Amino acid sequence: MNDKTAVDEADRALKQKHRAMWASGDYPALASEMLLDLGAILVDACGVKAKQRVLDVASGAGNAAIPAAMMGAQVIASDLTPEMFDAGRHQAADRGVELEWAEADAEALPFADAEFDVVTSCLGVMFAPHHQAGADEIVRVCKPGGTIGLLSWTPEGFIGKMFAAMKPFAPPPPPGAQPPPLWGSEDHVRELFGDRITDIHTEKRTLVIHSFHQPADFLRYFKSHYGPTISVYKFIGDDEEKVKALDSALTELADTFGDAHGDAAWQMEWEYLLFIAKKAKE
Template identity: 65%
Template structure:
């Protein structure tokens, strides 16, 4: 009993850290300004339509939930960090749609079995630390024959390389936690979902990001707005040399990935895995 209670306390502490990480900075503005199209891509791939009940897991400020609501679905946007909901409610109101917003842990969703026609996540569930638990919940709350749709950054793509770049400067991960970009590996996702799903379709695509004038502008934008990057910088805040090294490494990452031909700012292509499946049964 003591061991179980200790594990529960450790998990609560871990989730509290995750919530705090995403509450800092300004992820809603980053999602709206840098990757505004991705949610709609996932909604279209899932075939969301009027009359369906849809759950967005790790919804943030509604990058996918709002397009699903615009398609006429009855949508629940769930996230561990409810601080992100205010921006989402504002955007939903501006676009004239209503949806529900509910605080929820992706590894222990507060919904009934087979409650939703479509369960989706756009660069959200990938940040749950225990991948198998989260995958099990995605399947559990989806009705038999319903759709599970995922859009996640790949390990070899730009954001996957960004996490690899930050790793030497980050605090060590807690025991059992898995790297987020693994959700962008098709074999990993297939193994997580297993024989509980059928008709798996996976495709690697890219999104073009051309809003940063320089590699340094990309770095500074993420230092200011992106929770994981902010957390890594906080971890080394007392070490000016390591901070300067991370500054260089992140700018070099963008410089190496720059596809511009000169004079037009920094142009990046960020790779993601788009995956859809049907719940078996």
């Protein structure tokens, strides 16, 4: 086996592992219950219009793709994990829109150069392991002068801190893989795209979560619904002490980012970065 063949096989194995991780639990249900507004926020920030060609990268069940289709755009929702497409198709039908669903690796998109007017990714490409490859593909398929729109969890926010808390309990990352929340760092994203983009607008915002009554509720839900959390617990499943330690770490973290304001019920605040830019004209 030559070096290239070995690298290709390792990459295929890694992507199959990622696909299985996101197929575990029920991410479409989590997204529908807690993250639904984010897709519409990204689409609005990108100024998606009728008849534009839009690609949503690492789309999941179409949290951004469906709102784009509702604007009259011609939309392709692409994702490495097609197991999530059925939920997306049902949601699209409920909203009376049609779009195309395509199985695709964010690091090797099966689309032509400069094919799309708008390329979006809502909490999606950030989870592709090789950040530069994901950024390169987004730029490649976007038309010169077209819009690139990304929405990502920040390293300083709750989800970023959650990944940091899970890291000591997770298997070592493969060579070259980078932490997902780095996509929530403006400097990191600017470096990935370099001078290939212009007219950059960034904004940090907070998503308020009302789905849990207390930190323990968050823990139970994420252990059963969120693929990355499920994967880490599966890895340490035979070590009762590590399981207890991770339970404690995540519960304490949720308590830190959660609060009850006045007479309101307990809620959490999750920070994200909105990153909008134009592809530089050639």
